[in-house]
Amino acid sequence: MITSNEKKQEYYQALVEKNHNYDGIFFAGIKTTGIFCHATCTARKPKFENCEFYQLAEQALLAGYRPCKICNPLSFPHAIPIEVEQLIRAVEAEPEKRWKESDFAEIGLHSASARRKFKTIYGMTFVQYARARRMGLAFKEIKHGSKVIDQQLATGYESASGFNDAFTKIMGNPAKKTSVKLLSAAILTTPIGRMISLADDNYLYLLEFLDRRGLEREIERLRNKHNFRIIYGQNKLNEKLAKQLQLYFNKQLAHFTIPLFYDGSAFQKQVWDQLISIPVGATRSYKDIALQLGDAGKVRAVGNANGANQIAILIPCHRVIKSNGELGGYGGGIERKEFLLTLEREMQDCL
Template sequence: MIMSEKKKQEFYKALVEKNPQYDGIFFAGIKTTGIFCHATCTAKKPKYENCEFYLTAEEALLAGFRPCKRCNPLHYPHSIPDEVEILVAAIENNPEKRWKEADFHELGIHSATARRKFKEVYGMTFVQYARSRRMGMAFKKILTGKKVIEQQVSVGYDSPSGFNDAFTKIMGNPPKKTSISIIYANIFSTPLGNMISLSDANYLYLLEFTDRRGLEREIEKLRVKQNARILPGNTDVHTSLVHQLNLYFSNKLFQFSIPILKSGTPFQMRVWDILSSIPPGQTMSYQDIASKLGDKNLVRAVGNANGANQIAIIIPCHRVINTNGELGGYGGGIERKKYLLELEKPIGK
């Protein structure tokens, strides 16, 4: 979520004064060092313009910051169990690592115990923590690597230059084929938090909130399917997207004209077409969509197709609710779904 300037000033004052009442309330990301701290950190205080403030550790990790070793921001409000401390250190030694069951045994840790304690201390699972750290590194590369040398791209990726995309280390290389496509990544802010867009000169491939669960897997599948390198860089499609989303969040636009490339099964495509037909300010139930498809027993399949949508907001999966009127699930989180439906409500009257 976007934080008000007043709240940022309040948090900065607490950071400068080392106010213990704010420990655990916010995390301060320090741009010059790449670390995040809690309010009472004893390190030299940065300038205000070099600070970013987050309400959760996951947000700070996804922004590319690592825990400060001096103030140990993740120790609050409890001391960290030995298993968790070992795992945090292991992640920092190899942030790109994709953890498997055998890796826990090598550290002499029972995975179930470690995962449970991780959840108790940080409010997120070990998998979420490791994923957030990996994705944060990739996101940071996108945010700081806007300039792409096209000649370097056209030479090829096995050249001595060692030119890699933003996700190579954490996902591996896509299959090597004769023709490699280039997809450009951008991260931008919205009133509901940061979003990532993947696009080329012709289409938008993905639009998601950066903290969406399963985002890493979505991007990995996209890279393989399109045999693509994902590089930081702008496109006309992305520029139009940000412009239209700004109008949307300002209640000035509710019909998008962004060219999108849908990539799914024939059934998923049919569901997404129905989603796109739901007018702003209106909702449809999973049962309604199943009936439109000619089989009321397809509710679960409809839900799965809805969850597989990779173009948030524009393909409005947030307009699908339960038959009893409850909001149901949403990949970006229920609070965001509620916000979007409230935003669109006036247009449906």
């Protein structure tokens, strides 16, 4: 989301003036209607305070907005093929659905062709779109803390079932508070993207980028394993985390003091301890960590444990690289890994 007030004012002026030069440059999320639009949308213009601005359509989707039917913001600069329109309608009809190959055939589409056209038009895969729409609904619900029926009406669904399923399959039913543990969810804004944190008063259980692939399944597994229910709201730990992350990105804090809950096997916990021991500004290879654990043959197992980490940045899996010096993979994306490593090298010089 765009946070600079100067940039927001610029984009709002472009929205009011229907400035063609800004089409495709930003997407405007309208809080009062739950839709997002192009700069040139002909719909009635909202007040400035009711607008949020995004650089990417996926960001608007993850924030819980749906595409405007008047300006079709995701079609720019193309016309939308029939197959793509059909897929969008199918997602809106069942936002909680996780698509399989057979689902395409059931609505009369060839999956490879439909996926290819979707990627060409929207700049994201169909799976990304459906997942972002599904998760956006859930995150919007916890963010506003309102009843499911209120959010259902605000987002234009005639039936509560689809909206309710999209939320409860990821976050659980917040109304059921007996014999369960409650986690507070907070949405955090960082220079490299929005993140979600899940914490109670004692531990941080999850910190991930909202667009991380497989995030909703991570949340579901955590919730089901420990019988958690997730509600939106700040607690002391989430507030402390937000402050420490801000200091970290300002190169003013190198070591976090947030208590972490290790949800993994004994070996995974050993690997995560090794990750935390890597000094800020330094890196280690998977082989280095395997040797520290006493078995050079466990390089692959170390990699798997690294990938299973659910607490980004604080358990610094971004500091693990290949033995040849290449960055290797990262669940949050290679660009973020490079950003974090550069930040920490510069931080080392500042502290």
